[in-house]
Amino acid sequence: MTTGITQDISKVATALQQGLAVGIPTETVYGLAANGLNEDAIASIFSIKGRPTSNPLILHFFSLLQAQPFVEAFHEDLLLLEKNFCPGPITFLVPKTGLVPELITAGLPRVAVRFPSHPVLRDLLASLEFPLAAPSANRYGAVSPTDAHQVQQQLDGEIPWVLDGGLCSYGLESTIVGMEEDKVVIYRHGSIPLDELSVVLGYIPAIKNQANASPLAPGMVKYHYAPNTPLKYFENSVQAKERVGYLFIQHIPEGFPPMQCLALSQEGDLREVARNLYRSLIEMDAQGFDELYIEKPLPEGLGLTLLDRLNRATAKFG
Numbered sequence: 580m581t582t583g584i585t586q587d588i589s590k591v592a593t594a595l596q597q598g599l600a601v602g603i604p605t606e607t608v609y610g611l612a613a614n615g616l617n618e619d620a621i622a623s624i625f626s627i628k629g630r631p632t633s634n635p636l637i638l639h640f641f642s643l644l645q646a647q648p649f650v651e652a653f654h655e656d657l658l659l660l661e662k663n664f665c666p667g668p669i670t671f672l673v674p675k676t677g678l679v680p681e682l683i684t685a686g687l688p689r690v691a692v693r694f695p696s697h698p699v700l701r702d703l704l705a706s707l708e709f710p711l712a713a714p715s716a717n718r719y720g721a722v723s724p725t726d727a728h729q730v731q732q733q734l735d736g737e738i739p740w741v742l743d744g745g746l747c748s749y750g751l752e753s754t755i756v757g758m759e760e761d762k763v764v765i766y767r768h769g770s771i772p773l774d775e776l777s778v779v780l781g782y783i784p785a786i787k788n789q790a791n792a793s794p795l796a797p798g799m800v801k802y803h804y805a806p807n808t809p810l811k812y813f814e815n816s817v818q819a820k821e822r823v824g825y826l827f828i829q830h831i832p833e834g835f836p837p838m839q840c841l842a843l844s845q846e847g848d849l850r851e852v853a854r855n856l857y858r859s860l861i862e863m864d865a866q867g868f869d870e871l872y873i874e875k876p877l878p879e880g881l882g883l884t885l886l887d888r889l890n891r892a893t894a895k896f897g
């Protein structure tokens with residue numbers, strides 16, 4: 580099989596109806612999608628990614644209305660978040676009905692549902708009679724792709740199509756939330772930052788994203804999102820060296836050769852840093868540097884999400 584890049588939604592819809600997995604654009608990162616009600620199609624996602632079946636998948640729907648038959652309850656606080664942020668990059672972990680295949684939830688009692696905002700994906704979802712199961716379109720443990728070519732590079736020969744929807748506007752995975760004891764809990768930091776959720780809710784949700792929490796979920800594993808080139812945090816004591824690449828938030832310090840450096844944002848805007856992060860990591864990874872250094876974002880707003888990903892990406896090389 581060769582992997583084509585297409586903008587033709589009907590070609591991709593046909594492949595999905597045949598039970599094949601395809602690459603899809605979302606506003607967070609590109610996904611590896613299949614019919615979320617077809618066990619064989621779901622199983623192929625795990626085998627293509629090399630992802631353990633103990634790691635559950637998110638089901639993507641056009642809207643909450645389409646998700647109703649699969650969801651047992653949707654707490655009013657989650658409804659409030661749905662009203663404010665959907666369609667958009669937030670995932671709800673809610674009690675499931677018997678219609679949800681076991682493979683989707685890894686046998687767990689809750690199902691993760693999301694209502695994406697990417698216009699191309701919305702057109703695709705509107706043309707299908709089933710939800711799409713879709714994790715990120717990277718091989719397990721690698722950096723998530725944020726454009727169609729990076730999906731093709733990672734999964735070439737494994738899928739017939741990547742649906743091209745341009746660059747992902749957020750560039751980081753969705754925020755995952757659920758209820759515990761009548762309060763919203765964050766299970767994964769994501770594209771909607773903690774402070775924006777808190778403003779809407781009127782309280783600060785607890786964060787439970789540590790690997791010791793069971794069930795173990797992919798976004799919770801310690802080493803993840805890592806390039807092949809060793810990646811470490813930049814500190815002021817780090818000197819410019821040959822054959823080493825540097826990723827800075829905004830300003831490139833004096834004495835660092837521009838050819839070895841990349842600024843993640845012109846304005847120092849964290850939305851832009853987020854949008855560029857994975858793509859820049861994949862690009863720098865391909866340059867053949869001996870090591871990469873990246874500047875640490877401050878732990879505020881989206882910075883919490885960026886730190887979460889970078890802590891896991893650098894943990895492998897610590």
Ligand code: AMP
Pocket residue numbers: 635636637672683684685687688689690691713714715752753755766767794796797798799
């Ligand atoms: P990815 O699809 O790569 O963005 O990862 C999916 C994420 O969804 C995982 O990190 C899990 O944390 C979460 N998830 C999905 N379904 C469930 C579930 N049924 N129970 C707990 N976590 C889930």
Ligand code: MG
Pocket residue numbers: 714715723797
């Ligand atoms: Mg992922």
